[in-house]
Amino acid sequence: MGISQIIFYLLASFTIFTALFVVFSKNPIYSVLWLILCFFSVAGHFVMLNAQFLAVVHIIVYSGAIMVLFLFTVMLLNLNKETEPHKPLLLKFAAVISGGVLFLIILAAMKTTIPSNYIAPKASEIGYVKQIGMKLYREYTLPFEVASILFLSAMIGSVVLAKKERA
Amino acid sequence: MENSIQSIPQNWYLILSSFMFCIGIMGVLFRRNAIIILMCIELMLNAVNLLLVSFSSYAGNAEGQVFVFFIMVVAAAEVAVGLALLVSIYRNIASTDINILSKMKW
The missing domain is CATH 1.20.120.1200 (NADH-ubiquinone/plastoquinone oxidoreductase chain 6, subunit NuoJ)
Incomplete structure:
Protein backbone atom coordinates (compact mmCIF):
# COMPACT_ATOMS: atom_id res chain seq x y z
CA MET A 1 0.00 0.00 0.00
CA TYR A 128 -3.27 24.75 -12.14
CA VAL A 129 -4.38 28.37 -12.19
CA LYS A 130 -3.20 28.83 -15.76
CA GLN A 131 -5.34 26.05 -17.21
CA ILE A 132 -8.43 26.92 -15.19
CA GLY A 133 -8.05 30.61 -16.06
CA MET A 134 -7.76 29.79 -19.76
CA LYS A 135 -10.97 27.78 -19.61
CA LEU A 136 -12.77 30.31 -17.44
CA TYR A 137 -11.96 33.43 -19.43
CA ARG A 138 -12.05 31.97 -22.93
CA GLU A 139 -14.93 29.53 -23.06
CA TYR A 140 -16.91 30.45 -19.96
CA THR A 141 -16.77 34.24 -20.07
CA LEU A 142 -20.53 34.73 -20.21
CA PRO A 143 -21.30 32.39 -17.27
CA PHE A 144 -18.58 34.14 -15.29
CA GLU A 145 -20.24 37.53 -15.83
CA VAL A 146 -23.67 36.06 -15.05
CA ALA A 147 -22.21 34.72 -11.80
CA SER A 148 -21.18 38.24 -10.85
CA ILE A 149 -24.75 39.43 -11.47
CA LEU A 150 -25.96 36.54 -9.31
CA PHE A 151 -23.65 37.68 -6.52
CA LEU A 152 -24.91 41.25 -6.80
CA SER A 153 -28.53 40.13 -6.59
CA ALA A 154 -27.74 37.82 -3.65
CA MET A 155 -26.03 40.70 -1.86
CA ILE A 156 -28.94 43.09 -2.38
CA GLY A 157 -31.46 40.36 -1.55
CA SER A 158 -29.82 39.40 1.72
CA VAL A 159 -29.56 43.04 2.80
CA VAL A 160 -33.23 43.62 1.98
CA LEU A 161 -34.31 40.41 3.74
CA ALA A 162 -32.30 40.92 6.90
CA LYS A 163 -33.17 44.60 7.25
CA LYS A 164 -35.46 45.51 10.09
CA GLU A 165 -38.97 46.24 8.89
CA ARG A 166 -40.36 49.68 9.60
CA ALA A 167 -43.75 49.38 11.21
CA MET B 1 2.28 13.63 -4.43
CA GLU B 2 2.79 14.05 -8.17
CA ASN B 3 1.23 10.73 -9.11
CA SER B 4 -1.10 10.11 -6.21
CA ILE B 5 -3.93 9.89 -8.71
CA GLN B 6 -2.37 6.84 -10.31
CA SER B 7 -2.39 4.66 -7.23
CA ILE B 8 -5.94 5.43 -6.08
CA PRO B 9 -8.84 3.91 -8.02
CA GLN B 10 -11.60 6.36 -8.81
CA ASN B 11 -14.20 4.11 -7.21
CA TRP B 12 -12.90 5.15 -3.81
CA TYR B 13 -13.80 8.75 -4.54
CA LEU B 14 -17.20 7.66 -5.83
CA ILE B 15 -17.89 5.78 -2.60
CA LEU B 16 -16.57 8.59 -0.41
CA SER B 17 -18.60 11.32 -2.08
CA SER B 18 -21.79 9.26 -2.15
CA PHE B 19 -21.33 8.54 1.55
CA MET B 20 -20.87 12.26 2.24
CA PHE B 21 -24.00 13.00 0.23
CA CYS B 22 -25.98 10.46 2.23
CA ILE B 23 -24.73 11.93 5.50
CA GLY B 24 -26.04 15.29 4.27
CA ILE B 25 -29.44 13.78 3.44
CA MET B 26 -29.50 12.07 6.83
CA GLY B 27 -28.73 15.36 8.54
CA VAL B 28 -31.55 17.14 6.74
CA LEU B 29 -33.96 14.46 7.93
CA PHE B 30 -32.42 14.16 11.39
CA ARG B 31 -32.31 17.73 12.69
CA ARG B 32 -34.98 20.31 13.38
CA ASN B 33 -32.77 23.37 13.53
CA ALA B 34 -32.94 25.21 10.21
CA ILE B 35 -29.32 26.39 10.38
CA ILE B 36 -28.06 22.82 10.75
CA ILE B 37 -30.21 21.86 7.76
CA LEU B 38 -28.53 24.58 5.69
CA MET B 39 -25.16 23.22 6.82
CA CYS B 40 -26.13 19.73 5.72
CA ILE B 41 -27.08 21.13 2.31
CA GLU B 42 -23.56 22.60 2.14
CA LEU B 43 -22.23 19.13 2.95
CA MET B 44 -24.17 17.67 0.02
CA LEU B 45 -22.87 20.38 -2.32
CA ASN B 46 -19.35 19.54 -1.17
CA ALA B 47 -19.87 15.87 -1.94
CA VAL B 48 -20.94 16.78 -5.47
CA ASN B 49 -17.92 19.09 -5.82
CA LEU B 50 -15.60 16.28 -4.77
CA LEU B 51 -17.17 13.94 -7.32
CA LEU B 52 -16.87 16.51 -10.12
CA VAL B 53 -13.22 17.23 -9.30
CA SER B 54 -12.39 13.54 -9.20
CA PHE B 55 -14.03 12.93 -12.57
CA SER B 56 -12.30 15.95 -14.07
CA SER B 57 -8.85 14.89 -12.89
CA TYR B 58 -9.29 11.26 -13.81
CA ALA B 59 -10.58 12.14 -17.27
CA GLY B 60 -7.97 14.86 -17.78
CA ASN B 61 -10.56 17.49 -18.58
CA ALA B 62 -10.54 20.90 -16.90
CA GLU B 63 -14.20 21.69 -17.51
CA GLY B 64 -15.32 19.83 -14.39
CA GLN B 65 -13.20 22.12 -12.24
CA VAL B 66 -14.73 25.18 -13.90
CA PHE B 67 -18.16 23.80 -12.99
CA VAL B 68 -17.00 23.30 -9.40
CA PHE B 69 -16.00 26.94 -9.38
CA PHE B 70 -19.52 27.94 -10.44
CA ILE B 71 -21.06 25.61 -7.85
CA MET B 72 -19.02 27.40 -5.18
CA VAL B 73 -20.37 30.75 -6.44
CA VAL B 74 -23.96 29.53 -6.26
CA ALA B 75 -23.38 27.98 -2.81
CA ALA B 76 -22.02 31.25 -1.44
CA ALA B 77 -25.02 33.19 -2.77
CA GLU B 78 -27.40 30.54 -1.44
CA VAL B 79 -25.91 30.66 2.04
CA ALA B 80 -26.06 34.45 2.18
CA VAL B 81 -29.74 34.57 1.18
CA GLY B 82 -30.67 31.57 3.34
CA LEU B 83 -29.09 32.99 6.46
CA ALA B 84 -30.73 36.38 5.86
CA LEU B 85 -34.08 34.59 5.61
CA LEU B 86 -33.37 32.71 8.82
CA VAL B 87 -32.46 35.90 10.67
CA SER B 88 -35.68 37.56 9.61
CA ILE B 89 -37.68 34.43 10.54
CA TYR B 90 -35.99 34.40 13.94
CA ARG B 91 -36.94 38.01 14.42
CA ASN B 92 -40.60 37.13 13.91
CA ILE B 93 -41.02 33.84 15.77
CA ALA B 94 -37.89 33.83 18.00
CA SER B 95 -36.92 30.32 16.93
CA THR B 96 -35.31 28.43 14.05
CA ASP B 97 -37.28 25.26 14.66
CA ILE B 98 -38.72 23.99 11.40
CA ASN B 99 -41.72 22.40 13.12
CA ILE B 100 -43.03 25.85 14.05
CA LEU B 101 -42.83 26.95 10.42
CA SER B 102 -45.69 24.72 9.35
CA LYS B 103 -48.14 27.22 7.90
CA MET B 104 -47.49 26.05 4.36
CA LYS B 105 -47.76 22.41 5.32
CA TRP B 106 -50.38 20.57 3.35
Missing part, protein backbone atom coordinates in the same frame (compact mmCIF):
# COMPACT_ATOMS: atom_id res chain seq x y z
CA GLY A 2 1.52 3.24 -1.15
CA ILE A 3 1.87 6.44 0.81
CA SER A 4 -0.86 8.18 -1.16
CA GLN A 5 -3.33 5.40 -0.41
CA ILE A 6 -2.60 5.75 3.30
CA ILE A 7 -3.11 9.53 3.02
CA PHE A 8 -6.37 8.92 1.19
CA TYR A 9 -7.64 6.56 3.89
CA LEU A 10 -6.71 8.99 6.66
CA LEU A 11 -8.32 11.96 4.88
CA ALA A 12 -11.44 10.00 3.95
CA SER A 13 -12.01 8.70 7.46
CA PHE A 14 -11.43 12.20 8.83
CA THR A 15 -13.96 13.62 6.35
CA ILE A 16 -16.58 11.01 7.20
CA PHE A 17 -16.14 11.31 10.97
CA THR A 18 -16.33 15.10 10.92
CA ALA A 19 -19.41 14.96 8.67
CA LEU A 20 -21.06 12.53 11.08
CA PHE A 21 -20.22 14.78 14.03
CA VAL A 22 -21.83 17.71 12.18
CA VAL A 23 -25.09 15.77 12.10
CA PHE A 24 -24.96 14.18 15.53
CA SER A 25 -23.46 16.80 17.84
CA LYS A 26 -25.98 18.39 20.18
CA ASN A 27 -24.63 21.93 20.24
CA PRO A 28 -25.01 23.98 17.02
CA ILE A 29 -21.67 25.74 17.61
CA TYR A 30 -19.89 22.36 17.67
CA SER A 31 -21.67 21.42 14.44
CA VAL A 32 -20.30 24.54 12.77
CA LEU A 33 -16.77 23.85 14.03
CA TRP A 34 -16.89 20.22 12.84
CA LEU A 35 -18.12 21.42 9.46
CA ILE A 36 -15.08 23.72 9.17
CA LEU A 37 -12.79 20.71 9.78
CA CYS A 38 -14.76 18.72 7.22
CA PHE A 39 -14.25 21.43 4.61
CA PHE A 40 -10.52 21.50 5.32
CA SER A 41 -10.30 17.77 4.71
CA VAL A 42 -12.23 18.16 1.44
CA ALA A 43 -9.63 20.74 0.42
CA GLY A 44 -7.02 18.09 1.21
CA HIS A 45 -8.82 15.73 -1.16
CA PHE A 46 -8.67 18.41 -3.85
CA VAL A 47 -4.90 18.65 -3.38
CA MET A 48 -4.68 14.86 -3.71
CA LEU A 49 -6.61 15.13 -6.98
CA ASN A 50 -4.16 17.71 -8.41
CA ALA A 51 -6.71 20.54 -8.21
CA GLN A 52 -4.56 23.04 -6.34
CA PHE A 53 -6.44 26.14 -7.46
CA LEU A 54 -9.76 24.71 -6.32
CA ALA A 55 -8.27 23.62 -2.99
CA VAL A 56 -7.16 27.19 -2.23
CA VAL A 57 -10.47 28.66 -3.40
CA HIS A 58 -12.33 26.06 -1.34
CA ILE A 59 -10.45 27.02 1.84
CA ILE A 60 -10.98 30.74 1.19
CA VAL A 61 -14.65 30.54 0.23
CA TYR A 62 -15.96 27.72 2.43
CA SER A 63 -13.76 27.67 5.52
CA GLY A 64 -13.26 31.42 5.36
CA ALA A 65 -16.38 33.17 4.17
CA ILE A 66 -19.28 30.74 4.44
CA MET A 67 -18.39 29.25 7.81
CA VAL A 68 -17.76 32.68 9.33
CA LEU A 69 -21.26 33.60 8.15
CA PHE A 70 -22.69 30.47 9.79
CA LEU A 71 -20.76 31.05 13.01
CA PHE A 72 -21.89 34.66 13.17
CA THR A 73 -25.51 33.68 12.66
CA VAL A 74 -25.41 30.92 15.28
CA MET A 75 -23.86 33.29 17.79
CA LEU A 76 -26.17 36.16 16.83
CA LEU A 77 -29.28 34.05 17.35
CA ASN A 78 -27.76 32.73 20.60
CA LEU A 79 -28.39 29.08 19.78
CA ASN A 80 -27.04 26.54 22.24
CA LYS A 81 -27.67 23.11 23.62
CA GLU A 82 -30.67 24.15 25.70
CA THR A 83 -32.61 25.81 22.89
CA GLU A 84 -31.86 23.04 20.40
CA PRO A 85 -35.06 21.26 19.27
CA HIS A 86 -34.99 17.50 18.79
CA LYS A 87 -37.05 15.12 16.77
CA PRO A 88 -38.61 12.08 18.43
CA LEU A 89 -36.47 8.96 18.51
CA LEU A 90 -38.58 7.13 15.95
CA LEU A 91 -38.07 9.86 13.36
CA LYS A 92 -34.34 9.86 14.08
CA PHE A 93 -34.17 6.12 13.42
CA ALA A 94 -36.18 6.62 10.24
CA ALA A 95 -33.75 9.35 9.11
CA VAL A 96 -30.68 7.18 9.69
CA ILE A 97 -32.25 4.17 7.99
CA SER A 98 -33.38 6.13 4.94
CA GLY A 99 -29.93 7.69 4.63
CA GLY A 100 -28.34 4.25 4.73
CA VAL A 101 -30.79 2.86 2.20
CA LEU A 102 -30.07 5.78 -0.14
CA PHE A 103 -26.35 5.04 0.20
CA LEU A 104 -26.97 1.42 -0.76
CA ILE A 105 -29.04 2.49 -3.79
CA ILE A 106 -26.36 4.92 -4.98
CA LEU A 107 -23.67 2.26 -4.55
CA ALA A 108 -25.70 -0.28 -6.48
CA ALA A 109 -26.37 2.24 -9.24
CA MET A 110 -22.70 3.16 -9.56
CA LYS A 111 -21.40 -0.38 -9.31
CA THR A 112 -21.18 -0.84 -13.05
CA THR A 113 -20.33 2.70 -14.12
CA ILE A 114 -16.55 2.34 -14.28
CA PRO A 115 -14.32 -0.68 -13.80
CA SER A 116 -13.00 -0.83 -10.28
CA ASN A 117 -9.37 -0.74 -11.32
CA TYR A 118 -9.72 2.18 -13.71
CA ILE A 119 -6.62 4.32 -13.31
CA ALA A 120 -5.92 7.74 -14.77
CA PRO A 121 -3.39 7.77 -17.61
CA LYS A 122 -1.02 10.28 -16.03
CA ALA A 123 -0.87 13.13 -13.59
CA SER A 124 -1.72 16.27 -15.50
CA GLU A 125 -1.56 20.00 -14.94
CA ILE A 126 -5.23 20.77 -15.48
CA GLY A 127 -5.71 21.90 -11.89
